[in-house]
Amino acid sequence: MKPLTRPAAIDRLSRHRLLALSAQERADHLLNVWTLAPEAPEFATLSASLGEEMQTREPPENAEPARYDALILVSLRAAYHGVSNPYLSRCLAEAGYPRQPVEGPVETLLACPCCGYLTLGAHGEYEICGLCHWEDDGCQALDVLSGPNHKTLAQAREHFAQIQGSLPLDKWPPIIKDHP
Incomplete structure (x- = not known):
């Protein structure tokens, strides 16, 4: 077709x-x-x-x-x-x-600091990832509590790893290779 x-x-x-x-x-x-x-x-x-x-x-x-x-x-x-x-x-x-x-070409987006999928238009501008729902406050430190997210980035990544089987992982371009 x-x-x-x-x-x-x-x-x-x-x-x-x-x-x-x-x-x-x-x-x-x-x-x-x-x-x-x-x-x-x-x-x-x-x-x-x-x-x-x-x-x-x-x-x-x-x-x-x-x-x-x-x-x-x-x-x-x-x-x-x-x-x-x-x-x-x-x-x-x-x-x-x-x-x-x-x-056709897919619009360029940036990787979410939590899940690594290309879902964000800008970093540090409090955009919410459409996949893992991490609100990107600009902090990349794994062990610092994120105010908007009420958890650390490490905790959010662990949560994402547990639930990713139930998420539409094909919705955004694939995870970046160097992301945990």
């Missing part, structure tokens, strides 16, 4: 998910991206009237109108940023699409 491009796969999955969102989920996604900067590349994909509304008004109480679909899709697509192509292929199959390979 002909491979699907990465952007096409992400778009297909996002549109599929859009149709299944509850009113509350639509509102949550809309709120997540309402403050999207006009300089962001995704902003250019929105209608002029929606862009103006975002810049001059508070988020709407009712996220149901279809006019917000394009903005909600921005949020849904962001959930696939940096995930592996095999994971996208598996998600498409689980959504009922024919299984086909996904090709």
